[in-house]
Amino acid sequence: MTKAFWKPHRIVMLALAAAIVLWCAFNMNWTWLPDYLDKIPLAIWRTIWLTAASMTLGMMLAIPLGLAQAAGPWYLSTPARVYCSIIRGTPLLLQLWLLYYGLGSLFPQFPWIRESWMWPILRQAWPYALLALTLSVAGYEGEVMRGALKGVPGGQLEAARAMGMPRTKSFFRIWLPQALHRALPTIGGETVLQMKSTPLVATITVVDIYSLSKRVTQDTFIVYEPLLLLAVVYMIMAGMIVLLFKWLESRVPSRTA
Amino acid sequence: MLGLIAPTAAASAFDLLAWSPPGWGATLVAGLWNTILIAFGAYGLGLFIGVLGAFGKLYGGPITRDLLGVYTTLVRAVPELVLILILYFAVTDAVNQFLVFNGYERIQLSGVAAGIAVLGIVQGAYSTEVLRGAIQSVPAGQIEAARAMGMPPMLLARRVTLPLMTAAAVPGLANLWLTCTKDTALLAVVGFIELTKATSLAAGTTKAFLTFYLAAGVLYLILSLLSGVVFGRIERWARKGQRPMAGGGM
Amino acid sequence: MKKTLLTLAATLAFGTAAFAEPLKIGIAAEPYPPFASPDASGAWVGWEVDFINAVCAAGQMECVVTPVAWEGIIPSLTGGQIDAIMASMSITEERMQTIDFSDKYYNTPSVLLTAKGSGLTPDASGMSGKIIGVQVSTIHEAYAQAHFPDAAEIKTYQTTDEAFQDLSAGRVDVAFADSIANDAFLASEVGMACCEAIGAVADDPAILGLGIGVGLRKGEDALKAQFNAAIAKVIADGTYDTISKPYFPSSIYGG
Numbered sequence A: 001m002t003k004a005f006w007k008p009h010r011i012v013m014l015a016l017a018a019a020i021v022l023w024c025a026f027n028m029n030w031t032w033l034p035d036y037l038d039k040i041p042l043a044i045w046r047t048i049w050l051t052a053a054s055m056t057l058g059m060m061l062a063i064p065l066g067l068a069q070a071a072g073p074w075y076l077s078t079p080a081r082v083y084c085s086i087i088r089g090t091p092l093l094l095q096l097w098l099l100y101y102g103l104g105s106l107f108p109q110f111p112w113i114r115e116s117w118m119w120p121i122l123r124q125a126w127p128y129a130l131l132a133l134t135l136s137v138a139g140y141e142g143e144v145m146r147g148a149l150k151g152v153p154g155g156q157l158e159a160a161r162a163m164g165m166p167r168t169k170s171f172f173r174i175w176l177p178q179a180l181h182r183a184l185p186t187i188g189g190e191t192v193l194q195m196k197s198t199p200l201v202a203t204i205t206v207v208d209i210y211s212l213s214k215r216v217t218q219d220t221f222i223v224y225e226p227l228l229l230l231a232v233v234y235m236i237m238a239g240m241i242v243l244l245f246k247w248l249e250s251r252v253p254s255r256t257a
Numbered sequence B: 001m002l003g004l005i006a007p008t009a010a011a012s013a014f015d016l017l018a019w020s021p022p023g024w025g026a027t028l029v030a031g032l033w034n035t036i037l038i039a040f041g042a043y044g045l046g047l048f049i050g051v052l053g054a055f056g057k058l059y060g061g062p063i064t065r066d067l068l069g070v071y072t073t074l075v076r077a078v079p080e081l082v083l084i085l086i087l088y089f090a091v092t093d094a095v096n097q098f099l100v101f102n103g104y105e106r107i108q109l110s111g112v113a114a115g116i117a118v119l120g121i122v123q124g125a126y127s128t129e130v131l132r133g134a135i136q137s138v139p140a141g142q143i144e145a146a147r148a149m150g151m152p153p154m155l156l157a158r159r160v161t162l163p164l165m166t167a168a169a170v171p172g173l174a175n176l177w178l179t180c181t182k183d184t185a186l187l188a189v190v191g192f193i194e195l196t197k198a199t200s201l202a203a204g205t206t207k208a209f210l211t212f213y214l215a216a217g218v219l220y221l222i223l224s225l226l227s228g229v230v231f232g233r234i235e236r237w238a239r240k241g242q243r244p245m246a247g248g249g250m
Numbered sequence C: 001m002k003k004t005l006l007t008l009a010a011t012l013a014f015g016t017a018a019f020a021e022p023l024k025i026g027i028a029a030e031p032y033p034p035f036a037s038p039d040a041s042g043a044w045v046g047w048e049v050d051f052i053n054a055v056c057a058a059g060q061m062e063c064v065v066t067p068v069a070w071e072g073i074i075p076s077l078t079g080g081q082i083d084a085i086m087a088s089m090s091i092t093e094e095r096m097q098t099i100d101f102s103d104k105y106y107n108t109p110s111v112l113l114t115a116k117g118s119g120l121t122p123d124a125s126g127m128s129g130k131i132i133g134v135q136v137s138t139i140h141e142a143y144a145q146a147h148f149p150d151a152a153e154i155k156t157y158q159t160t161d162e163a164f165q166d167l168s169a170g171r172v173d174v175a176f177a178d179s180i181a182n183d184a185f186l187a188s189e190v191g192m193a194c195c196e197a198i199g200a201v202a203d204d205p206a207i208l209g210l211g212i213g214v215g216l217r218k219g220e221d222a223l224k225a226q227f228n229a230a231i232a233k234v235i236a237d238g239t240y241d242t243i244s245k246p247y248f249p250s251s252i253y254g255g
Helices: A008-027 A040-071 A074-089 A092-104 A111-115 A119-123 A126-151 A154-162 A167-204 A209-220 A224-251 B025-059 B062-077 B080-101 B111-136 B140-148 B153-190 B195-206 B209-238 C002-013 C047-058 C070-078 C139-147 C160-169 C179-187 C189-194 C221-236 C239-244
Strands: C023-028 C063-068 C100-106 C110-115 C131-135 C153-157 C174-178 C195-200 C212-216
Touching: A008 B062, A040 A074, A040 A126, A040 A167, A040 A209, A040 A224, A074 A126, A074 B209, A092 A126, A092 A167, A092 B153, A092 B195, A092 B209, A092 C160, A111 A119, A126 A167, A154 A167, A167 A209, A167 A224, A167 B080, A209 A224, A209 C070, A224 B062, A224 B080, B025 B062, B025 B111, B025 B153, B025 B195, B025 B209, B062 B111, B080 B111, B080 B153, B080 C070, B111 B153, B140 B153, B153 B195, B153 B209, B195 B209, B195 C160, C023 C047, C023 C070, C047 C063, C047 C221, C047 C239, C063 C070, C070 C212, C100 C221, C110 C139, C110 C160, C110 C179, C131 C139, C131 C160, C139 C153, C139 C174, C153 C160, C160 C174, C160 C189, C160 C195, C174 C179, C179 C189, C179 C195, C212 C221, C221 C239
Parallel strands: C023 C063, C131 C153, C131 C174
Antiparallel strands: C100 C212, C110 C174, C110 C195
């Protein structure tokens, strides 16, 4: 925070904000907090790892999707485009329910599934949550990667070919790194958006921090305080994601002409 | 494949989706209508807030700018679902307390109104950013030239800023519209009967989960494809007379 | 133009104005057959809907059935969005700290459902290491958490339906719900194929409550008296039995 940040009106506003926080801390009903304190870290961890895992796996899917649309033949680019349109055109909640309850309704028809090795995984809820979130990330980031891959100046790739560099090598050495660097700010924003989608997994019985706050409301009938604390937790997590991506961007050397 | 979709042998998928009972088709479409209604209302409210917010952020005083900054940051950092829950109870509580305080009876906000208010506030924050970016992308030289010519501010806004800004804003606003239609699905968690909730009701009652969720997915897809076509035409209209963007852009 | 816009805004916002008489009776927006579930045209039907109509007729009240999400139904009542809850809500001490209840209008035991031939017993030892499915924010959830500490996991669903669905899919070992809701599921095709009831759990009135009553805001004594009188009238003049006959073989009023 540079000195220019501390204008007089900002100081007043920050003092006001601190006063509001203190008033909330003392006047609102926080008696439920000690009972649930031990469950909060695990719930927050679930939210964090769901976001991180789905972003990682989703990006791994998104790069081929983007590549197919940017440079692929029609039989690769069209399915990729259709996939991205479907994911972006339907709500995540619906996709979640379709995967969990829709697939679940098929299980009784195939009794051999219960004997197979997949059953312990298929039984639980988090694989479906992870799958739905990953597919969602892949759909949205596929679009982003398409634009990023297209935006890398073609001259560099042509020079690489002229030098005799094989296509795969030039992809991993030249094209992809620059595309990722271009896309980094957008991906940072999208990571925040994905973190904000994680509360939906509570509807398929995955206990994340949102589900925990709902449980507090149901047990105690206190409505606002758990939600406010929840909002604060999400704000902190969003801030940390933004800081992480700022650090990532600073790590990649970029020469702006 | 149809064998997978049909729930045992009872009723085929198409019977369940039929228009009149025992088909749930009419209920689904009624839910879709609710979705569109709320999306329109929330989008409009969001645009209205967005215009005020964008102008406030660009041309307002330091306090206005900071307050608006807090508003947009808060809304963009907290999940829509949490915001919807907080606002749903807070808005109705606040309205009722205000009325009771002033001696009126409590009123009951209809579900549609509450949904529009809540989603509109959320959309407003995003609209603010989109419109602010669009206004900032208007080349300053054109505005300065118009001012040098002695154009009055209202005429300047109408002839120069607004047309150029609209063209730059349309892609972002198109994305916002799609987000708005999908966010209406979150209202299912507060029990409001829009398309996703109607689908969940139908699926829960008939146990034909795959059928109904796929049908709802198709309906949402149709909505988003149609929106894409409409916004494509709006963008072409907005860009009339301007030079095409160099390099094809991202 | 301004005036029209203002009136339009006002009518949109104040959808049902307070000075209109109808009482908003909140029911759960999740299907709960045979008590309240939507039919294909979207209208709510079931024993509880019929009962609501009978009680309102007997008490000469104008009622509007309003579906509200089950997990938000008590805050909706205290926040004024609905005036009464008739959503098969049990009268428990915990709930009585926040809201008031009328006299009970039915009382049925809570029963466990499992896959056919599982051989489980409806007590803590039978439930140890098992995955139990319950609806969120119900007495069944509270009971499971209090009495089955050895359960592997207690999964909470937004609707009882989803818990039954996961039972038939095999994702939970046991579903715990009201005996009548269980029977409705067991009578369905899916239920008949997969599952059976293994009996009621040991009673715990503190958690399982004293029966189903109408939820009301605290302090609304006049309304409570009205409801109590109407319920008594419906039971006394035989309407209760007339309504129940198509749904249940015997009276669900309970002891």
